[in-house]
Amino acid sequence: MLEINNLTVEAENKTILNNFNLKINDGEIHVLMGPNGTGKSTICKAILKHPDYKVTGKMTYHDQDLLAMDTTSIARLGFFYLNQNPVEIEGITNAEMLRNALSEKNDERVDIFKFNKKLNEVCDIINLPKSFVHRDINYNMSGGEKKKNELLQLFILEPKFIILDEIDSGLDVDALKTVGKALQEYYERYKPSILIVTHHQAILKYFNDYTVHVLKDGKIKATGDKSLATKIENLGFEANTINGTTEYE
Amino acid sequence: MNKLLLVGDNTITPGNYLISYDTASNLTINGEVTLNNPNNPNHDLTINLENNAQLNYHAILYLTTNNNLTITTKNNNVLNLNLVIINTNKNKFTITINMLGSTSRAKISIRALNTDSASNLDIICNGNISKNTFDNEILEDLKGLILHNDSLKISPNITVSTNEVMANHLVTIGSFNPEDLFYLATKGLSIKTAKNLLLHSFVTSILPQELHEYLKMEVIKFE
Numbered sequence: 001m002l003e004i005n006n007l008t009v010e011a012e013n014k015t016i017l018n019n020f021n022l023k024i025n026d027g028e029i030h031v032l033m034g035p036n037g038t039g040k041s042t043i044c045k046a047i048l049k050h051p052d053y054k055v056t057g058k059m060t061y062h063d064q065d066l067l068a069m070d071t072t073s074i075a076r077l078g079f080f081y082l083n084q085n086p087v088e089i090e091g092i093t094n095a096e097m098l099r100n101a102l103s104e105k106n107d108e109r110v111d112i113f114k115f116n117k118k119l120n121e122v123c124d125i126i127n128l129p130k131s132f133v134h135r136d137i138n139y140n141m142s143g144g145e146k147k148k149n150e151l152l153q154l155f156i157l158e159p160k161f162i163i164l165d166e167i168d169s170g171l172d173v174d175a176l177k178t179v180g181k182a183l184q185e186y187y188e189r190y191k192p193s194i195l196i197v198t199h200h201q202a203i204l205k206y207f208n209d210y211t212v213h214v215l216k217d218g219k220i221k222a223t224g225d226k227s228l229a230t231k232i233e234n235l236g237f238e239a240n241t242i243n244g245t246t247e248y249e
Numbered sequence: 250m251n252k253l254l255l256v257g258d259n260t261i262t263p264g265n266y267l268i269s270y271d272t273a274s275n276l277t278i279n280g281e282v283t284l285n286n287p288n289n290p291n292h293d294l295t296i297n298l299e300n301n302a303q304l305n306y307h308a309i310l311y312l313t314t315n316n317n318l319t320i321t322t323k324n325n326n327v328l329n330l331n332l333v334i335i336n337t338n339k340n341k342f343t344i345t346i347n348m349l350g351s352t353s354r355a356k357i358s359i360r361a362l363n364t365d366s367a368s369n370l371d372i373i374c375n376g377n378i379s380k381n382t383f384d385n386e387i388l389e390d391l392k393g394l395i396l397h398n399d400s401l402k403i404s405p406n407i408t409v410s411t412n413e414v415m416a417n418h419l420v421t422i423g424s425f426n427p428e429d430l431f432y433l434a435t436k437g438l439s440i441k442t443a444k445n446l447l448l449h450s451f452v453t454s455i456l457p458q459e460l461h462e463y464l465k466m467e468v469i470k471f472e
Binding site: 070 | 431
C-alpha cells in the first residue's frame, strides 16, 4: 500500500502541493484528473524523488519510508514511472539498459537466453518490432513508439506500482488501443497498483474499476468512482456542481 | 582493416587502415580512405587531400601533451573527422581545416573530456575557407563532458573569405543531463551505472564499432 500524508512539494521556492493526501492499496487503480498546472505531474515525480522537488510530509510504501530513499531504491521496490514525453538517450540501447537494471536489482548475471526470449514475447504483446530491443532508448522514435518502447521496459522489469503520467497524450487511435490493451494485459497478469494522470477517459476504458480524484490548487477536491470521470468529461473541471452537490470549487 | 605504420611523409592509397605513428607525420590522401587511429601517441599529424579524395578519420586520442592536427582540402573532397579526446594534464589541442579548393564537405565531430579533476583541456577548432572558392560546406559538432571540477574550453573558429560557403558550428559543454540520470534511476539503475552508461555512449557515439575495443575507460576517474 502506498500512503501519502500531508505531503508538501516545493520547487524553486514555490509550493506546488500542500498537505496532499492519497492512499492506494495493492492492486488498486487510482486516477488523478484536474486542470493544467494543478500539480498532477508533480505528485508523480515527487513519488520517485525527482531532484527538482523538495518534498516534506510522509510517504510510505508497505511501511517503508520513501522520503528516506533515493530514486533507484524506490524503483527497485517495484515502482515504474512513464511520462508523456520520455527522454531520448542516444548510445544506450533498451537491451543494455534493461540487462543492467535487472542485474543490479537481482544482484546476479542476467541469463541472456531467457532475457531474449522474454523480450521477443513482449514485443509480440505490444506489437513492437523486435529491432526496437536494440535501438537506443527512445531515440528518434515517434510519440507512439516511445510509449510502446516504455511498455517493453515495463513488461521486462515487472513493477508492482505503475505511475502513468498522461500516457494517452499524443497517441493516435491505433497506438492508444495498443497501449491500452498492453496495460490491460499487464494488469490482469500481475495486478499492480496503478496511478494514472489523464485529462480524458480514453485510456480508462481499458480498466473495469478505478477511483477518480480531482486535483485542484494542489489538493484533492473530490473523489469518486468511474462515473466521476464521465461527469468531468461532460461538465469540465470548472463546473462546481457534480452529482447535484458541490464537490469542488 | 590493414595495419599501417606511418613514418614521415606517406601517400595513402584507397582502403581501410588501422594506423599508428611514433613521430610527426604527413599524409597525402588519394581516393577513398578510412583511417582508424586507436591510440595517438601525441605527435602532430598533417593530412592533405588530393582532388576528389574522401577521408573518414576516426581517432581516440589519449592526450598528454599539446597536439596539432592540420587537414587541407582541395576540390571535391569529403572529410568526416571523428575525434574522441581523453585528456590528462593541462593541454591544448589545435585542429585546423584549410579548405583551399571548391565543392568540398567537411564534418568535424569531437567528444572531449578530462580524466581527472586536475586536468585542463583547451580545444581550438579552426576552419579556414579560402577566397575565390565556392560551394564548400563545413560543420563543426563539438561536445565536451565535465565529469569533475575540471576545466574544458572549446573554441570554434571559422574564418570565411568567400561568399559561397555553408558554415555551421555547434558547441556544447556540460555535465550529465539530470533528466537522463533521473530516467535511468527510475528504471532501477544505480547512479554510478547510469553515469558509466552515459559516459560510454558519449564517447562511442561518433566512433565506428571496430574502434570500441580500443577504448580504455578505466583511465577516466569519476564518482
